[in-house]
Amino acid sequence: MTTVAGPAVEAAERPVTNQYSASRARARRRKQGAAAVRTAVQAAVIVVWCLLPFYWMVVIGLRDSSYTFDPNPLPIHLTFANYASAFDTANGNYLGLALLNSFFICTVVTIIALLLGISAAYCLARLNFPGKGLIMGFILGASMFPGVALLTPLFALFSQLGWSGQYQVLIIPYIAGALPLTVYTLNSFFREMPWDLEEAARIDGCTPAQAFRIVILPLAAPAVFTTAILAFIASWNEYLLVSVLGNDQIQTVTRAIANFTGSIPHVQPYTTIMAAGTIVTIPLIILVLLFQRRIVAGLTAGGVKG
């Protein structure tokens, strides 16, 4: 259990006071050096473990398909042909269309979830009213419900309405997934807001709506933005609903990737799939790297602060 050295390292970083003899200080420094090396090694192991499969996907996506199973880890036999064939619709893969669908569906879902979620989360965090616990419980319980349970009735309902193969078939159940997440995350952010400022604005003559719009909303912008990213990523990654409710025209990228077929039956076009996987993942990786701190804050806001 070398991991438990954590606190010791941090304690050791405080300046050594002169009550320590020179030799003890030296021993301490040596120990500190060894601990730093241990930390660095473990950190390197984690980085490699997390990045290696992703790296492999990128490398194979750029590799000539005749060398698919060459275990050489270096980027060799480079080609962009896989990216071209990823967008090729000859084999019934509609990745380009699926990308546009994903952007459209996830944007709409995120916007709707935010519009509804902001007012709901504001209420739950700010106002005291009877039945609040019940509503919070309902929203959390809804997020616990297995997605498969929504499938059967929605499928029947949409066929009845003649909606099969239209965007709302995906957008409506996606909202069911994104809305509890949005309310929950925003609620835990809103609890931390400086509500005194709102009251000050009220005293200065603002109406409640004005106070919220002029004072609180700008302060809440980062929280709203973070929640938007999380809702977007969650919708982008959804697979269960689209795998049953979608079709080749109205589908998101996850279904397109999962059903990717090559020109030869029963042979997986791995290099093309890896290229397609890279295309689908890159927007998310960029989002994550740009907004790393916010995403981490958003992910953990609901979990820890309570």
Place this chain on the structure above:
Amino acid sequence: MTALAAPPNSPPKLAGRASAEANRRRMTRVAYGLLAPTIIAMLVVVAYPIVQSIIQSFNSDASGIDPKTGLFRAGGFVGLQNYTNWLFQQCQVGGVTQACPAGSPQAGFYNSVFVTFFFTIVTVALETVFGVWMAFIMNRNFRGRGILRAAVLVPWAIPTAVTAKLWYFIFDPSGVLNTVLNVNVLWLSDLWASRFAIIIADTWKTTPFMALLILAGLQLIPEETYEAAKMDGSSTIQTFFRITLPLLKPALVVAILFRTLDALRMYDLPAILTGGGGGGGQGTQTLSILVVKQIQQSNDSASALSTITFLIIFAVAFIFIRVLGANLTGNAPKARRVAKEA
């Protein structure tokens, strides 16, 4: 919650009891006005399907497609028959209830329950242990910590469908894993190999999320606690088990609860990696996969199964909150509240 304790719009000091009452009523009206869109949306997209699904689950297996509507023809109310069919593995053949033949969905029920719980327990245990380890490393001060924290988010950000395809390639019989290990394992069709293939892929994908939740919990522990323990001559191992772990418990319980509820619904990874196959054909068939397979045969029976799945998840959540929450009483009231709300 502390923010809520204070009355949000402090009633004017001069106001009497009646006006405070009026104020409260007004606030309730405002609250429900603001909540209405969300409540309506949730009723339409969540409550309606759930209620509809429960109603369906009490109707008989549809006998065919109604040519007029293109929907399954409802077979009328049958009470708990769809549930007992699953629980006792019965089938109706020509109106007679009998034991299901092997290979029918009903016969695979307990297998799926086992697979679901097996995946849940093993993946959550692995993810907790690795997550604590990762969180400890991320919590230290060292050059390159930024790189570590960014790298950890990469598996989290990759869509599960892409993760599944990526590991599908890695686990291919002639794929890189077999080549590097110099073995010939059929990762995606052997019974236990396919189960562990899914566990490996899931652990890779989800440990970072766990680590981030645990890290947030670690950062709440004040530095002085460690210093005091050190002063008292506590060894690093003692500090970990006597100080860090108990203080980490609230965050840990929430993280484990979230992950457990997610793992019990696991669908994407096994559906794409193995299609629920492996071994005799159902080696990795989780309850969610069984439901989706059943939807293609009978909506009503599938509804009963998804309701059973929900009840299982609900029971697990309830036990979690009761047992782990009760343990926390007294020394960490906040933790109990967090667990309750989760």
